[in-house]
Amino acid sequence: MTISGHLQELNGLPVFDFPDSDAAVELPDAASVAWRVSTPTYCDPGQEQWEQAFARFLATVDTARVRALVVGGWDEAYDTSSAQIVTALIAANNRLTGLRAIFLGDMGFEDCEISWIQQSDVTPLLTAYPQLQEFGVRGGSELAFPAIHHSGLRTLVVESGGLGAGVVRGVVGSDLPSLENLELWLGTDEYGGDSTVGDLEPLLAGTGFPALRRLGLRNSVIQDEIAAAVASAPVVARLERLDLSMGVLTDEGAAALLAGQPLTHLAHLDLSHHYLSAEMSERVVDALAPHGVTVDVGDAQEPEDDGDGEIYRYVAVAE
Template sequence: MTISTPLGELHGLPVFDFPSPDSTAALPDAASVAWRVSAPTYSEPGDERWEAIFDRFLATVDAGRVRALVVGGWDEAYDTSSAPVVTALIGADNRLTALEAVFLGDMTFEDCEISWIQQTDVTPLLAAYPGLREFGVRGGTGLAFPSIHHSGLRTLVVETGGLPAAVVRGIAGSDLPALENLELWLGTDEYGGNSSPADLEPLLSGTAFPALRHLGLRNSQIQDEVAAAVASAPVVARLERLDLSMGTLTDEGGAALLAGQPLTHLAYLGLAHHYLSKEMSERIVDALTPSGVRVDIDDPQQPDEDDGEVHRYVAVAE
């Protein structure tokens, strides 16, 4: 599986691509859409660079009413970090005064594979926008997220083929009192995903993020270990949604979930893209659905065998 389509919605608003300079089409109201500002990642001479497109965006749209912004590709994103983009966004904080949501790196595989996207420390961007309610970033290479305080952030999404342990610890150690929704794609060690459940301890213990209600620990090569940690994690008691999808979950992790604390209070349990046996899948569904839990157990996978070795794959890696 790869990321083949760009975001269609952000912060409850439909995504609208900011057009080229020669477009004559009427623009929507500034507050009615999530504006996607994007440049070709494989640029050619004469192509407009991202910073120039962003400057034109600020000069064209009523920036003070923009609520959501999607950054797509930037010039040579596979080789050039998002640092200039982050700097440009920070420099516009006195103009984007109504900004509530940002997604950084909305690229499909045709633009740049997820693990090729070169990121940077994104926390100065959060610091520059205290009114931000939702932040998402795609790509773990070069990504940094030292622990921060942000009083208003409600949703944080980090999509990677490999999430460094330092980033996991930075997020888990942050002071985000309003955070309701956290989604981390942990990925594989092949692409830098070297975290362990121990790195998530402040989150799983329930000491971090008192408002958290939706937790996604997805796309993980160590999904059985994550499931075992979640099975006894105090934070689960206050969750409404738990998403462990896109990873390498096997019967070992499924048994840990069933043997752990009750999950019958959940509205949703996501396990899609898994390596569970049919019998274990049925056990999980039979244990939870009578209590009203919606269990997503679609997209079962079969491991590959090569010279006696068994290989299981996360949904999104390269």
């Protein structure tokens, strides 16, 4: 599976594509939408670059009323990092005074495959926007996230086909006292996802993120190990939603999850895109649904046999 479309919503607002310079489009109220500023990832000579489109956006829209901003594609995103976009956004912080949400890298596979997107150190954005409540980034290549303090951030989403251990350690080592929702797509080592359960230990121990209520450790090739660790993780006791979807979860991981601490306090458990047997899927639902837990065991996958005894299982989003 790949990411085929673009974001439709950010921070509770519908996404609106900022139009091309020659488009006759009536613009909505600046505060009523999440503005998506995007340019082609394969620009022809003379085409508007992302920084030019952003400058035009700043000159056109009532920037003080902008609440959410989506950065789409930029020229040669598969070869050129997001560093210049980060710099441009930081330079505009005195104008985007009402900004509460940023998503960086909203590209589908036709724009740029997720593991080809070249990112950069994105934490200066959080420093530049202390009022930010939601931040998301897509693409793990060259992504950096050193540990940071931010008092207002409530939602942090990092989507990747392979998330480096340094990024994981930086995220879980950050001081984010207001963080309620954390979602990490850990991916596969074939695309740089070299993190281990040990890298998640400060998060699982529950010693940080006191406001955390929704946790997603998704799209992982080590989903069984994560499930086993989560089964005894202190952080789970205060969660409302737990998301272990999009990975290669098997009966082994699900059995460890059921054998661990009670999960009956959860409102929702997402295990979709899994490699569970029908019997194990039924066991999970039967154990939790009577307690009011909504359990998603949809999108069951079948392992692939190469004919030589090798069995392959795949995360939902890799390349």
